[in-house]
Amino acid sequence: MTFYKQIYTSPLGEMSLVADETGLIGAWFLKQKYFERGLEKAAMPVENDILKRTRLLLDDYFSGKYPDFSGLPLAVVGTDFQQRVWAYLQTIPYGETVTYGQIAKKLGNRSAQAVGSAVGRNPFSIIVPCHRVLGSQGQLTCYAGGLDKKIWLLEHEGVELSEKALDK
Numbered sequence: 369m370t371f372y373k374q375i376y377t378s379p380l381g382e383m384s385l386v387a388d389e390t391g392l393i394g395a396w397f398l399k400q401k402y403f404e405r406g407l408e409k410a411a412m413p414v415e416n417d418i419l420k421r422t423r424l425l426l427d428d429y430f431s432g433k434y435p436d437f438s439g440l441p442l443a444v445v446g447t448d449f450q451q452r453v454w455a456y457l458q459t460i461p462y463g464e465t466v467t468y469g470q471i472a473k474k475l476g477n478r479s480a481q482a483v484g485s486a487v488g489r490n491p492f493s494i495i496v497p498c499h500r501v502l503g504s505q506g507q508l509t510c511y512a513g514g515l516d517k518k519i520w521l522l523e524h525e526g527v528e529l530s531e532k533a534l535d536k
Contacts, residue, residue, distance in 0.1 A: 373412035374419045379430055380517045383493065387418040391441035394491035395422065397513035402489055406445075422495070429494060432524075434462050437495045446489065449477075453486035460500045463525040469504050480504065488512055494521065506530060 369388055376383045386393045386407055396403045421440055428435040444451055456471055468480035477483065490498040493513055499521040503509045511518035522529060
């Protein structure tokens, strides 16, 4: 299998975009937790059509437009539960937030912590919007790319964060 990789420069720093012929494998901020897990030693040519589409969608997102990432093919690799959580994340509208507990309830799972673990392993930063998930009281919680990026992304989408949310 051939992997394609490109570094995308966002307002939040560089991101690694990796795809194969079937879809996007991941979009990570450089050095984030779980960065390119399993792909570290793969030799990668620079571009394919999926990476080009991803780059254009991210350009739209960062310029303040509301791009629809749903048409972007994703080559999802994860457990069944992770995939269910990631699919749910894709339904969270731009500029809105949910809690880990709300996701757990929607998926028929009693563990918000299990949901948090799956959210934290989401390999598609921004594209599968895990930054839109908050703690049970609306507080900011971990973000693999860094809490500063989560705050920026939410504010970019017009989410008004309470003082309580910003107390880290």
